[in-house]
Each structure stands twice: as structure tokens, then as C-alpha cells.
Amino acid sequence: MDIVFSERHARHAGRGELYDGKLVPCFEKPERAGLVLERVRDSGIGEIIPPVAHGLEPLQRVHSQDYLDFLRTVWQEWVAIRGDIDALPLNWPVRGFSQRVPDSIDGRLGFYSMDAATPITGGTWEAATAAADSTLTALARVQSGERGAFALVRPPRHHAARDVFGGYCYLNNAAIAAQRFVDQVGERVAILDVDYHHGNGTQSIFYDREDVLFQSLHGDPRQEFPYFLGFADERGSDAGSGFNRNFPLPWGTQAETWFEALDEALREIEAYRPGLVVVSLGVDTFKDDPISHFLLDSDDFSRLGERIARLGLPVLFVLEGGYAVEEIGINVVNVLGAYDATR
Amino acid sequence: MDIVFSERHARHAGRGELYDGKLVPCFEKPERAGLVLERVRDSGIGEIIPPVAHGLEPLQRVHSQDYLDFLRTVWQEWVAIRGDIDALPLNWPVRGFSQRVPDSIDGRLGFYSMDAATPITGGTWEAATAAADSTLTALARVQSGERGAFALVRPPRHHAARDVFGGYCYLNNAAIAAQRFVDQVGERVAILDVDYHHGNGTQSIFYDREDVLFQSLHGDPRQEFPYFLGFADERGSDAGSGFNRNFPLPWGTQAETWFEALDEALREIEAYRPGLVVVSLGVDTFKDDPISHFLLDSDDFSRLGERIARLGLPVLFVLEGGYAVEEIGINVVNVLGAYDATR
Numbered sequence: 001m002d003i004v005f006s007e008r009h010a011r012h013a014g015r016g017e018l019y020d021g022k023l024v025p026c027f028e029k030p031e032r033a034g035l036v037l038e039r040v041r042d043s044g045i046g047e048i049i050p051p052v053a054h055g056l057e058p059l060q061r062v063h064s065q066d067y068l069d070f071l072r073t074v075w076q077e078w079v080a081i082r083g084d085i086d087a088l089p090l091n092w093p094v095r096g097f098s099q100r101v102p103d104s105i106d107g108r109l110g111f112y113s114m115d116a117a118t119p120i121t122g123g124t125w126e127a128a129t130a131a132a133d134s135t136l137t138a139l140a141r142v143q144s145g146e147r148g149a150f151a152l153v154r155p156p157r158h159h160a161a162r163d164v165f166g167g168y169c170y171l172n173n174a175a176i177a178a179q180r181f182v183d184q185v186g187e188r189v190a191i192l193d194v195d196y197h198h199g200n201g202t203q204s205i206f207y208d209r210e211d212v213l214f215q216s217l218h219g220d221p222r223q224e225f226p227y228f229l230g231f232a233d234e235r236g237s238d239a240g241s242g243f244n245r246n247f248p249l250p251w252g253t254q255a256e257t258w259f260e261a262l263d264e265a266l267r268e269i270e271a272y273r274p275g276l277v278v279v280s281l282g283v284d285t286f287k288d289d290p291i292s293h294f295l296l297d298s299d300d301f302s303r304l305g306e307r308i309a310r311l312g313l314p315v316l317f318v319l320e321g322g323y324a325v326e327e328i329g330i331n332v333v334n335v336l337g338a339y340d341a342t343r
Numbered sequence: 344m345d346i347v348f349s350e351r352h353a354r355h356a357g358r359g360e361l362y363d364g365k366l367v368p369c370f371e372k373p374e375r376a377g378l379v380l381e382r383v384r385d386s387g388i389g390e391i392i393p394p395v396a397h398g399l400e401p402l403q404r405v406h407s408q409d410y411l412d413f414l415r416t417v418w419q420e421w422v423a424i425r426g427d428i429d430a431l432p433l434n435w436p437v438r439g440f441s442q443r444v445p446d447s448i449d450g451r452l453g454f455y456s457m458d459a460a461t462p463i464t465g466g467t468w469e470a471a472t473a474a475a476d477s478t479l480t481a482l483a484r485v486q487s488g489e490r491g492a493f494a495l496v497r498p499p500r501h502h503a504a505r506d507v508f509g510g511y512c513y514l515n516n517a518a519i520a521a522q523r524f525v526d527q528v529g530e531r532v533a534i535l536d537v538d539y540h541h542g543n544g545t546q547s548i549f550y551d552r553e554d555v556l557f558q559s560l561h562g563d564p565r566q567e568f569p570y571f572l573g574f575a576d577e578r579g580s581d582a583g584s585g586f587n588r589n590f591p592l593p594w595g596t597q598a599e600t601w602f603e604a605l606d607e608a609l610r611e612i613e614a615y616r617p618g619l620v621v622v623s624l625g626v627d628t629f630k631d632d633p634i635s636h637f638l639l640d641s642d643d644f645s646r647l648g649e650r651i652a653r654l655g656l657p658v659l660f661v662l663e664g665g666y667a668v669e670e671i672g673i674n675v676v677n678v679l680g681a682y683d684a685t686r
Contacts, residue, residue, distance in 0.1 A: 018459055021421075021431045023366040078364075088364045090568070091458030092435040095442060096504050096547045097571035107570035115434030116361055116459040161439050204439045225433070227450035228440035 001046040001148040001340060004138040008130035009033045009154045011123025015086050018116035019291075026119070027291055027323045028168035033154045036319065039329030040152060045336050048152075051133035058136055059129075061179045062172060062205055066101065067163035070112050071170055072125050077105050079122065086119030114159075114166030114226070128155060128170040135173040135318055139180060142276065142314045150281075150317040150336055151177075158199035158280045158320050159226060167197065167226060174280045174318050175205045178212050187275025190215065190313075192265060194304065195282025195320040196292040198230025198246065202280065208238040213245075213272045215265040217258065217285075219293060220248035251293035255300045258285065259307075266307060277313050282320035283331040289324045301331040305338030315339065344389040344491040344683060347481040351473035352376045352497045354466025358429050360511075361459035362634075369462070370634055370666045371511040376497045379662065382672030383495060388679050391495075394476035401479055402472075404522045405515060405548055409444065410506035413455050414513055415468050420448050422465065429462030457502075457509035457569070471498060471513040478516040478661050482523060485619065485657045493624075493660040493679055494520075501542035501623045501663050502569060510540065510569060517623045517661050518548045521555050530618025533558065533656075535608060537647065538625025538663040539635040541573025541589065545623065551583040556615045558608040560601065560628075562636060563591035594636035598643045601628065602650075609650060620656050625663035626674040632667045644674040648681030658682065 010033070014026040041048060059068055078087040089109035093099055101111050109120075131153035138149035151173070158174055159167025178189040191206075193199040193216040206212040221230040236244035245268060247261040269277060283301060285294040308315060317336065322328035353376070357369040384391060402411060421430040432452035436442055444454050452463075474496035481492035494516070501517055502510025521532040534549075536542040536559040549555040564573040579587035588611060590604040612620060626644060628637040651658060660679065665671035 018361060018366075018431060018433055020425050021428045021462070023361075082363050085364045088361060088459075090361060090460060091509060091570065092437050093571035094435050094437060094457050094507060096507060097457070097543070097569070098574065098577075099438060100571070100574070102570040103565040104567065104570065106568070107565070110570060114437050114440070116431075117433060119364070164437060164439060166434060200440070222446040222450070224447065225449070226440070227434065227445040227447065227453060228436035228443070231441065231443070234441075 001150055001336065002138065002141045002146060003040050003046050003048045003150045003152050004051055004134040005037060005048050005152040006051050006130040006134050009127050012121055012127030012155050013123065014119035014121055016119065028155060031325055032322065032328060033152060035325055035329040036152055036332050039333045043333045043337060045333065045340060051130060051137040054133050054136040058176050058180050059132055059171060061183065062162065062175045064163040067112055070108055071128070074105065074109070074120055075122050075124065081105065086121050088116055088119050089113045112163060112165060114164050118166050118168055124170060131155065131157070132171050132173050132176055135177050136180060139177045139316050142316050143185065148315045148317065148339055151319065153319055156320045158193055158195060159201045161201040161204045169201060172201045172205060174278050175202050177316055177318065178278050181276050182211055185275055188212070188272065189276045189278060190269040190272050190274040191278045191280060192269060193280035194285065195280050196284035196289065196294055197225055197321060199280055200226045200229040203229065203234065203244055206240065207236055207244055208240040210239045210243050213243045213269065213274065215245045215268060217247045217249065217261050217265065220250050223251055253294045255296050258294060258296060259303065262304070262307060266311060270311060274313065277311060277315045279308060279315055279317045280320045281317045281332065281335060283322035283328050286322065286324050286327055286331055288327065289322065291323055298327065298330050298334055301334035302338040305335040306342045309339045309342035344493055344679065345481065345484045345489060346383050346389050346391045346493045346495050347394055347477040348380060348391050348495040349394050349473040349477050352470050355464055355470030355498050356466065357462035357464055360462065371498060374668055375665065375671060376495060378668055378672040379495055379675050382676045386676045386680060388676065388683060394473060394480040397476050397479040401519050401523050402475055402514060404526065405505065405518045407506040410455055413451055414471070417448065417452070417463055418465050418467065424448065429464050431459055431462050432456045455506060455508060457507050461509050461511055467513060474498065474500070475514050475516050475519055478520045479523060482520045482659050485659050486528065491658045491660065491682055494662065496662055499663045501536055501538060502544045504544040504547045512544060515544045515548060517621050518545050520659055520661065521621050524619050525554055528618055531555070531615065532619045532621060533612040533615050533617040534621045534623060535612060536623035537628065538623050539627035539632065539637055540568055540625070540664060542623055543569045543572040546572065546577065546587055549583065550579055550587055551581040553582045553586050556586045556612065556617065558588045558611060560590040560592065560604050560608065563593050566594055596637045598639050601637060601639060602646065605647070605650060609654060613654060617656065620654060620658045622651060622658055622660045623663045624660045624675065624678060626665035626671050629665065629667050629670055629674055631670060632665065634666055641670065641673055641677055644677035645681040648678040649685045652682045652685035
């Protein structure tokens, strides 16, 4: 399968995030993509191709214009006032506050975000749009008849909502690709989110929609980031009722339990008969991931690739989380290789 | 006038807050109270007396029980997991998220807070409840017939809402005292908040109430923390309609403009005929305050004390912000001294 990759991902390199009460080096770092690239290249799974520019229009279909303007311009404003340090928000409009957009840069950083772990840097916009272009380029390969394609991108995206960044995510490219497919092909899309963390952004973007099915396996939000979304009773609203499905799983979940949930998600996807499956491919379910608590082993990622392949549907894989840097390349290649080998 | 003070304020000494994208030493530090105490003692304004314990009941009238339980117990849980570093939240339930209380400690820290600038330490609960007791003790002096009393307390409180901490504040003692007066005396209370920052917590606690009038002069939220509350069109809701008044003022506001707004607030308080005035006394409107942008001089604080005195009403002063540590004692004493001297 084709792998779409841009070196511009490295333009986003956050220096610090708030974690366990300390400002620590970012877990989501450029080395992640480099290690996946190396393994993908060694594996011979497919050709590595550069992204084609797609412009802002596909992004505008998922994100609000004011949010995109903010992301595009915030760094220049920040650096003029604060100098060359990462931009981090300070406070947030939680319950009881108004939802007006403030004028000040700190106010807007808080308004458009959900956490103190997602710095905006000088290269964030460039890297995030390169990731969007890579994802849309990979989608185009699938639309042109390929059985699968892989967007090897960072920063990740599934926490980003219509006008909220956070969880290391700025643009929700899985959602951008799903929307693009709906717009261009007119068929339904299923999104399978196997990242360890709940894809709150993706869920919220399609929550009232019946043309995009969202299925997510993740750490139970009662225990795990993002804490405030990802519960089992979130099944969609309005026309989207029944088209959102969460499988929150406890810390220490082993492969057996995880695959039971996966099989149920895959059955629902099969019954939905989508024209495309987008897989939000986080590999932070791995047992040695430094910030996660599931116990999948590297072999389990091969099983995941096989099971997805058995759907017999075109698949767009997009890289999400995975922070055990040494192993993320192996685990990604295991998924993709098994997908390719299973017919 | 009597000054109520407890050394237990020093039990709360946060080590770091997120500010301008960096984790910096806390601006709200124990030295603040020490410097005010020294000046108050030197001034001979009145006797310095210790607080009397008032228990949890007055706190429960303003804050939710689950929030009080959280504040009381969170440190023990945190230190058992993370060790002896300040507890800071990581992410927040902004728009689009559910408002369920998570099980995990990080989730609950986010649920009950609004910013990354308000650490919880080993002594936070003790210091915050000592501040509540001091405020209630000062209130009791006024209720027993004194013309005025001063609660020399920290941490401050006017940003704390019913179940949200933030802005260096944990318990909203100005609100606790106002509620106590309403409960015990059955007369109305006016709260005059002259701190540089909007008292979002106090506003929200009494927003639908006609028996507590809230008047606040502060930095315009379009420019200034807390960014998401404190606009001029927030006039109260339901029975409280018309009983909330904000005077948002721009950066660089000089004394003349500030006193025009103050006079209007005082006219509204006079017309309201309250049985008590609670003054949320921040002195961070001072021209050299390190995190604020108004231009009041030390003499202006004497004028403030005089104007409040001319109301001819019993006044409970409670210390809020003020971070130009050298001068906060002088400015507080100028307010109190002028109040005492004006009849």
C-alpha cells in the first residue's frame, strides 16, 4: 500500500507539556514519525510518496473558520508578545463561564483548547496542514482503487474537535478525510478508532450524523484522559442516534478482552456497509507505552491488521498516538503488513 | 477596626503556576500576608485577633458538598500517587464534553477547576478553611456592632465558584460571609469587588439572587483574566436580574476613570440599602502590580477608603489580590486607615 509522508511534520516540535503537575518534555515528538518511517521503509510494505496540497476547503468542512484563522495566526501574535517559547493556554471557559471569544491571546488560547498539554509552536500550522494534505493524498489513493493506504503523519488529531485543540491534536484529519469521502463519493464512512485514548474530537464532529459511524476502543474515561467523553452511553444524537459506539476498557485490559470489543466494533462496521473505513491507528495500546495502561503485545497488532482486512473494505489508516518510541514502528508495520497479507 | 488573622495562611504555599507558557513561581505567596500584617500592625489601626472556628456549615451554604469533599481529600490521594509535588490539573471539561465527575484524580482536578495556575498543596485545605474562619470571625465583629472589620487572609477567593477552584482561589469567603449574614440577620448584602480581576466566582454564586448585590470594577475580560466572565451585559438572571453590575475597564485605566466607575457602583449600593457591605479588597489595581494593568497610586487607596466610609454602612473588608509585594501593605492600610478616619 502507498504510504504518504511529509518531512514537514518535524516543524511541530513542542518543548513542554503539563503532566503529573510538572512541565515535562512533550511525549508527542518528531522522533515518533521518524521511527515509524524507518520501519515502514525497511518492511517494503509499499511506496513512500509525498503529499499533494489540497488547500483549506477540506479543513473548512470540519473546522470552523474562526478556529482555522486562530491556528494559522496565533504563533505570530504570541511570539511578538512573549518571545520564542511554546504557546500554552492558562485558563478555560468551563461550566459557568460565557462562551464569547476574548480579544487577548491568552483568552483565545483558552477558548480554543481543552488542556495544558498541547503547545502551539512556530511550526504547528505548517505541520498540521502537511498532515491534512498527507491524509487527503492517502485518501485519494484509496478513492482511485487502492485497497488501502497509510497516512504517516503527526501531530495526531482525533482529540481535535470543530473548534477545540488538545490532546496533542490541532486538526482532526481522520474527520477531514471522512468528510471528504462523503462529499466526493457520497457513500457512508466508518471510523474505527483503536488509539488508547478516546477520540473525543472525532466523536463530537459526527455525533449527530448518520453518514459517519464512529467506533472507539479506549481507556475508560473515568480513569483516563480525556476524562469527560468516551462513555458507553454516548450513542449519538438526533439523526446520529445509534451511530456512535464507545468501548471504554479498564486499565490493565489484556488482548483477549480488547479483541472481543474489537470484534463487536467490526461486526457493527460490517453491518453498516460503509464505502470506506478510516482507522485512527494509535499504537499506544502497547504494553510498554509510557502514558497508557493496556497490555497488547507486538503480535497483537498483526492480529488487528488481519481482522480489519477481513472486512473486505477499502481502508485509510491514519497514524494517531503511540509513545513507546522504540516500538511504535514495529507495531504500526505489524498492522499494515498483516492487512496487506490478508485477503 | 479589628483585624482577623491566622498564621495558618502560610500552610498554603504553591510552588508553581502556568504563566506565559512557563511554569513559574507562584505570584500568590505567603509573603503577601506577612507584609500586610506588618503594615497593619505598625499603623495601629486596630487589634489583631485570631479566628474562631466556624465549622463546615457556612461553607456548605455556598459550595457543593462534593466539591468540599474533593478539596479536603485531594492532596492525600495525589501525594500517594505522584509524591510531594503540587497538584495541578491537566485538562478541562470545556464545551462539547460531558459534565460527569470522573473517578481518577487528574479527571477530578480538571472537573473542579478552571485553570493551570492554582496548585493544590499539602496545606491548601487548612489555609483555605483558616481564611474562611477568619472572614466569619471578622463578620461576627461587624454583626456585634463594629463599624468595620478586616479579614487579613490568603489564599484569595473571589474566583472560586460553587464547585470550581481557580485564579489562586479555593473557597469563596466573601460569598460565604455574605451568605452567613443573609442567613443570620435576614438583611441584604452588597458586595463591592475592587480587585483588578473580575470576581467571577462571587458573581456566579449570587447571579440569580436579589438579596445579594454584586458590583465589580475590573480589567476588561476581553483583555484580562478570567477572560470568560465579567462583561458589562451580565446583569443577573431570574430573581437576580439587575442585581449584578460589572465595570470592565481597559488596560491603562487611570484613577479618574476608575473612581467614576466606583462612584456609580457606590450609588447603586446606596440605593440598594443593604445591611452590610462586603468589600473584596484587592490592591492589584496599583500601578506597579506585576500582573495587572491599572494605574492607581498609593494615595488613591486612601480615597477608596474614604468613599466607602461615606456610605455610612457596616463594612467587612476581605483581602483579595495584590502582588506588588512591597506595596500591598501600604495600600491596604491606606484603605482601612481612611475608612476609619472618615465619619
